[in-house]
Amino acid sequence: MLPLYRxxxxxxxxxxxxWPAAQAQTKPSRVPRSERQAPxxxxxxxxxxxxxxxxRTIFDEALLRGQSYENLRYLTGKIGARLSGSPQAxxxxxxxxxxxxxxxxxxxxxxxxMVPHWVRGAKEKGQIIGEKGKGxxxxxxxxxxxxxxxxxxxxxxxxxxxxxxxxxxxxxKVKGKFVFFNRPFDDRLIEPGMAYGGAVEQRGRGAIEAARxxxxxxxxxxxxxxxxxxxxxxxxxxxxxxxxxxxAALSTxxxxxxxxxxxxxxxxxxxxxxxxxxxxxxxxxxxxxxxxGSKFPNEIITVGGHLDSWDLAQGAHDDGTGCVQSIxxxxxxKAAGLRPERTLRAVLFMNExxxxxxxxxxxxxAREKKENHLAAMESDGGAFTPRGFNVEASPAVVKQLQRWxxxxxxxxxxxxxxxxxxxxxxxxxxxxxxxxxxxxxxxSQRYFDLHHSALDTFDQVxxxxxxxxxxxxxxxxxxxxKYGL
Numbered sequence: 001m002l003p004l005y006r007x008x009x010x011x012x013x014x015x016x017x018x019w020p021a022a023q024a025q026t027k028p029s030r031v032p033r034s035e036r037q038a039p040x041x042x043x044x045x046x047x048x049x050x051x052x053x054x055x056r057t058i059f060d061e062a063l064l065r066g067q068s069y070e071n072l073r074y075l076t077g078k079i080g081a082r083l084s085g086s087p088q089a090x091x092x093x094x095x096x097x098x099x100x101x102x103x104x105x106x107x108x109x110x111x112x113x114m115v116p117h118w119v120r121g122a123k124e125k126g127q128i129i130g131e132k133g134k135g136x137x138x139x140x141x142x143x144x145x146x147x148x149x150x151x152x153x154x155x156x157x158x159x160x161x162x163x164x165x166x167x168x169x170x171x172x173k174v175k176g177k178f179v180f181f182n183r184p185f186d187d188r189l190i191e192p193g194m195a196y197g198g199a200v201e202q203r204g205r206g207a208i209e210a211a212r213x214x215x216x217x218x219x220x221x222x223x224x225x226x227x228x229x230x231x232x233x234x235x236x237x238x239x240x241x242x243x244x245x246x247x248a249a250l251s252t253x254x255x256x257x258x259x260x261x262x263x264x265x266x267x268x269x270x271x272x273x274x275x276x277x278x279x280x281x282x283x284x285x286x287x288x289x290x291x292x293g294s295k296f297p298n299e300i301i302t303v304g305g306h307l308d309s310w311d312l313a314q315g316a317h318d319d320g321t322g323c324v325q326s327i328x329x330x331x332x333x334k335a336a337g338l339r340p341e342r343t344l345r346a347v348l349f350m351n352e353x354x355x356x357x358x359x360x361x362x363x364x365x366a367r368e369k370k371e372n373h374l375a376a377m378e379s380d381g382g383a384f385t386p387r388g389f390n391v392e393a394s395p396a397v398v399k400q401l402q403r404w405x406x407x408x409x410x411x412x413x414x415x416x417x418x419x420x421x422x423x424x425x426x427x428x429x430x431x432x433x434x435x436x437x438x439x440x441x442x443x444s445q446r447y448f449d450l451h452h453s454a455l456d457t458f459d460q461v462x463x464x465x466x467x468x469x470x471x472x473x474x475x476x477x478x479x480x481x482k483y484g485l
Contacts, residue, residue: 055475057336062471068324069463076314076458083311084351085117085282093285096348100289103331110285113361115351117282121275129269138254141231142276143247144354154271175214181206185225192448207247208239218247221255226449234452235354286358287348295341302345302376306352313456321383328470340481349424359424363431377438378422383466384442388415393436413472435485
């Protein structure tokens with residue numbers, strides 16, 4: 001039995017015997033480290049008791065009366081997958097607008113943006129075909145923006161783990177074949193996001209590099225370290241200088257199987273059938289809600305997530321959670337009676353997954369209007385256990401934010417460090433030069449198990465983790481609004 005639990009049981013026994021509560025209390029040294037009173041920093045924004053009480057009020061509202069979970073239930077269950085240009089994406093826009101109006105924001109409005117409209121079509125089929133023509137079905141899905149195969153496409157396969165390796169192969173080893181990009185996540189890395197960054201170029205540029213060498217298509221190992229039969233989609237790109245060829249993701253088990261069979265039989269073939277296509281662009285919208293600042297209304301702090309999602313599941317962690325947390329962050333401040341001194345904007349960005357059109361449009365409009373953006377925050381890493389915030393800013397601003405870490409320590413989000421903030425808020429840096437871009441950071445160990453796959457569903461979201469995330473975001477907004485940067 002752990003000492004803390006032994007102490008708690010002992011206290012309970014003393015209370016049962018009628019001892020005064022004061023005699024049964026544990027010693028101060030037994031208080032969990034995360035719950036001890038944090039020291040007040042000597043410099044920078046003053047961390048005081050009033051801030052601590054205000055933030056506690058935010059968390060009480062979130063944990064007792066939080067609305068993120070039920071909002072997410074509706075978004076994922078009633079609307080579902082929300083790929084840009086789809087009817088479901090438009091339904092999500094209306095949902096976002098109505099949800100913000102219901103929350104009582106001062107202003108709610110839409111920003112028009114043209115978005116790509118790619119459709120997957122019928123379920124994809126993939127087979128490994130041996131010398132005797134016998135096929136082995138494998139789990140496969142089209143990558144976003146890919147062209148279809150125009151029926152069945154059958155060809156040999158060449159396996160590589162890098163673009164350099166592909167470039168070194170003789171022409172006859174590649175021409176007329178599928179190029180199979182099979183570089184896995186580097187599982188030595190503690191942060192899965194780093195492993196993703198080290199592998200994702202295969203997905204993004206695989207079809208370009210395959211076509212450049214005369215390949216007929218690209219087969220890409222899914223961007224995950226999970227060993228299962230769920231292929232992970234994600235966007236890919238084309239280059240007008242080379243022919244367009246279809247691109248598909250294999251599940252990790254399918255990739256392992258294909259690699260193993262290739263070693264035994266380099267002459268095997270792969271048959272792929274995909275009916276995906278790119279349709280004309282569609283009109284869509286960012287959804288924006290504001291709480292107007294009481295002292296500095298022209299200084300703007302943005303918080304957001306992306307409203308669109310891939311089409312294999314419900315888009316729960318990616319990024320329904322970021323959307324509901326962004327709405328909730330403003331609602332929590334309003335419900336707690338904490339009127340922001342600077343204007344807060346919750347933005348549901350459209351088209352992050354296959355174009356970033358919404359993020360670019362938001363930045364473009366901010367530049368045209370000559371808006372003063374103090375900071376922007378994004379939640380697009382799933383709603384797992386809070387860890388802290390990643391910051392893109394000068395070293396001085398990063399240190400300033402780190403002085404607030406003691407206020408976040410009781411809520412397990414005190415890890416404030418330099419790092420990537422978010423794709424949708426990134427265009428603001430060039431457009432209006434905010435002092436900081438901030439990414440809400442949760443535990444990421446399970447995120448890429450679900451990311452862009454059929455597993456990204458509402459049941460994978462934990463209610464308390466979701467609500468704690470929104471509360472931590474609200475607390476950061478409270479401090480930014482009160483003290484500025």
